[in-house]
Amino acid sequence: MNIVRTAMLLAFMTALFMGVGLLIGGKGGMMIALLVAIAMNFFSYWNSDRMVLSMYGAKEVDERSAPEYYGIVRDLAKRAGLPMPRVFVINSEQPNAFATGRNPQNAAVAASTGLLQALSYEEVAGVMAHELAHIQNRDTLTMTLTATIAGAISMLANFAMFFGGGNRENNNPLGFIGVLIAMIVAPFAAMLVQMAISRTREYSADKRGAEICGNPLWLSSALKKIAVAAGRVPNDEAERNPATAHMFIINPLSGERMDNLFSTHPNTENRIAALEEMARGMQARSTEPVRADNPVRKSRSVPTTGWGRGGSEPPKGPWS
Incomplete structure (x- = not known):
């Protein structure tokens, strides 16, 4: 189905390109x-993934240069049953992230320095799980x-x-x-x-991302922080290339927060409400509460120590 959808979208975009040429x-x-x-x-x-990463000046990192960030992606990819994607950092004060790549075997995830500075360990895990969900759902090619x-x-x-x-x-x-x-x-x-681009993919990636990281409240908390900061901190590169806005977890463009026909993303409050409802459903099925600050984990693949825990100092990384 994704192949057919991609082919139809490419046909439409090609026809539009030809129409401009005709005019x-x-x-x-x-x-x-x-x-x-x-x-x-x-x-x-x-090459579209390389072009987008280059457009935003993304720098690739590894376990030595960004151990905590890289480790989050590695462990979440393992939980999702995905190949390890390449991991990038974007030098931008606006907290945001995106995934790219033609398939799971050739995928990459990128987070901004602003996101890695502003979010807790758990919130970063929620965001990266969302991006891995896009890879798993094969949204990234489209x-x-x-x-x-x-x-x-x-x-x-x-x-x-x-x-x-x-x-x-x-x-x-x-x-x-x-x-x-x-x-x-x-x-x-x-x-x-x-x-x-159907906005339903964001809800789907939110749901699957919550399943991958194990707690919907991690992502809902991250979305709250990102949405507030993104509205205050401009992303100049995205403003110059608005056609890439749909790739980010939160719309990076100024003045576009409405849940209407022309928005790249669903309303953030609606996404948060869906995640909180999901968390309540998980809690109802569990004997222990699901909490944003100390969530129940069936897997310890994402470390329980790190920044955002017990007032500990943020770990050293490329965003420090």
């Missing part, structure tokens, strides 16, 4: 756009391909200002009006992507 350069522009789209689809399948192609559509539409509407013979069938339409399409290209 700028007529049939010739459309054919060039088609060839570019085919090449881009092929290139993006193999997310990264869409981000790449949508960015190209916006760039192509912006080129319209350098064209004068074409000649009468062939080019743009709508003349200057066509170029104007193409220019108007650019600001809405990212919005079209947001509509194309």
